[in-house]
Amino acid sequence: MPYSCIRICQKGVKTRMNKVHINASKSYDIMIEKGLLSRCGSLIKNVCKAQTICLVTDDTVNALYADTVIQSLQAEGFRTAKFVFAHGEESKNSTTYLHLIDYLAQNHLTRSDAIVALGGGVVGDLSGFAAATFLRGISFIQIPTTLLACVDSSVGGKTAIDIPAGKNLLGAFYQPSLVLCDPLTLRTLPDEIYRDGCAEIIKYAMITDAGFFEQLGQQPVKEWEEEVIKRCVEIKRDVVMQDEYDRGLRALLNFGHTIGHAIEACSHFQISHGHAVAIGMHIITKASEKLGFAEQGCTAALAHILDSYHFPLAIPYSADDLMKAALQDKKREGDSITLIIPNKIGTCSMHAVPTENLFDWIQNGL
Ligand code: NAD
Numbered sequence: 001m002p003y004s005c006i007r008i009c010q011k012g013v014k015t016r017m018n019k020v021h022i023n024a025s026k027s028y029d030i031m032i033e034k035g036l037l038s039r040c041g042s043l044i045k046n047v048c049k050a051q052t053i054c055l056v057t058d059d060t061v062n063a064l065y066a067d068t069v070i071q072s073l074q075a076e077g078f079r080t081a082k083f084v085f086a087h088g089e090e091s092k093n094s095t096t097y098l099h100l101i102d103y104l105a106q107n108h109l110t111r112s113d114a115i116v117a118l119g120g121g122v123v124g125d126l127s128g129f130a131a132a133t134f135l136r137g138i139s140f141i142q143i144p145t146t147l148l149a150c151v152d153s154s155v156g157g158k159t160a161i162d163i164p165a166g167k168n169l170l171g172a173f174y175q176p177s178l179v180l181c182d183p184l185t186l187r188t189l190p191d192e193i194y195r196d197g198c199a200e201i202i203k204y205a206m207i208t209d210a211g212f213f214e215q216l217g218q219q220p221v222k223e224w225e226e227e228v229i230k231r232c233v234e235i236k237r238d239v240v241m242q243d244e245y246d247r248g249l250r251a252l253l254n255f256g257h258t259i260g261h262a263i264e265a266c267s268h269f270q271i272s273h274g275h276a277v278a279i280g281m282h283i284i285t286k287a288s289e290k291l292g293f294a295e296q297g298c299t300a301a302l303a304h305i306l307d308s309y310h311f312p313l314a315i316p317y318s319a320d321d322l323m324k325a326a327l328q329d330k331k332r333e334g335d336s337i338t339l340i341i342p343n344k345i346g347t348c349s350m351h352a353v354p355t356e357n358l359f360d361w362i363q364n365g366l
């Protein structure tokens with residue numbers, strides 16, 4: 001059950017502790033609280049019997065937060081090792097993965113040891129896949145440090161790396177044992193990366209909650225960050241608990257993503273994931289409204305909120321470019337592709353579209 005309380009942290013500042021519990025193939029908590037980083041060691045000790053913990057992070061996050069985490073782990077008696085790789089999606093590949101696996105073996109991690117992933121979705125996805133496969137599975141704790149990772153990638157157990165044929169094509173469902181989200185880490189995020197998380201937050205509101213959508217339009221995420229993160233994690237929890245292995249309902253979380261991924265690919269990943277999802281949501285909403293699936297006014301409301309979060313919506317790609325890229329999507333099933341379409345703000349549904357009709361959908365949304 002979700003729970004929330006006020007506590008006084010060491011410096012006498014009131015902080016709100018939010019906790020969301022997930023019951024999936026593994027049960028675990030997602031804890032959201034300012035200052036959690038410096039007491040992560042004791043929280044991790046409560047959920048794992050590891051002697052050695054390998055901290056995995058990228059070079060940017062390493063310079064900012066790794067020392068705090070290592071100190072807290074060592075204070076609880078854990079032996080620590082640290083694997084750092086170059087930041088960015090380019091590192092989420094089989095070379096980094098195998099280097100990490102080798103590093104775990106060289107540091108003699110055993111089945112009772114654990115990996116702590118400190119960073120954004122790239123660190124989380126790569127570390128999670130390594131944890132799922134090293135010795136056929138060792139414990140894994142997520143400490144997300146981007147807004148996107150807090151609200152989305154650290155929760156729900158999707159782990160993966162990219163291969164030359166496409167993004168996230170090699171992966172596993174593997175739930176973490178604990179997720180520790182410290183919103184203070186988000187203060188060092190560049191605006192553009194922070195905004196990527198805002199796109200996913202708007203996505204959650206579009207698919208499930210008109211009231212949340214309205215609140216996001218009235219008050220910027222930064223002003224009520226902890227509540228927003230908690231709300232998104234609860235929405236994701238509710239979906240994952242019904243469809244952990246992505247066989248139906250979980251597809252709703254991909255609203256805006258089929259076209260979003262196509263935009264990312266057409267831009268050779270120069271347009272960020274969150275920005276591409278924002279444009280993807282707009283295209284599919286405009287098409288749904290034109291084709292009579294969505295209530296009149298949905299597109300204007302979505303465009304208004306995306307504008308208030310500074311997402312430019314124009315793109316230089318044609319419907320043909322986007323369709324070719326979208327047909328590479330791993331969610332495609334034979335001759336059809338499932339689009340997530342809004343019926344009104346706060347309600348979406350799945351709609352299987354024959355691939356030959358995809359061009360019309362995209363053309364209507366541009
Ligand atoms: P990211 O991990 O590349 O982080 C973005 C950048 O922010 C990096 O350069 C990183 O070094 C930097 N950074 C991270 N935390 C920071 C901080 N606190 N201060 C300053 N800089 C910081 O990207 P992301 O947007 O977090 O995640 C994108 C990845 O997540 C993609 O690979 C995507 O496929 C994956 N993803 C996975 C899921 C899932 O369910 N597993 C869901 C959504 C996205």
Ligand code: GLY
Nearest residue numbers: 152156158250253
């Ligand atoms: N980010 C989509 C999912 O976890 O299913």
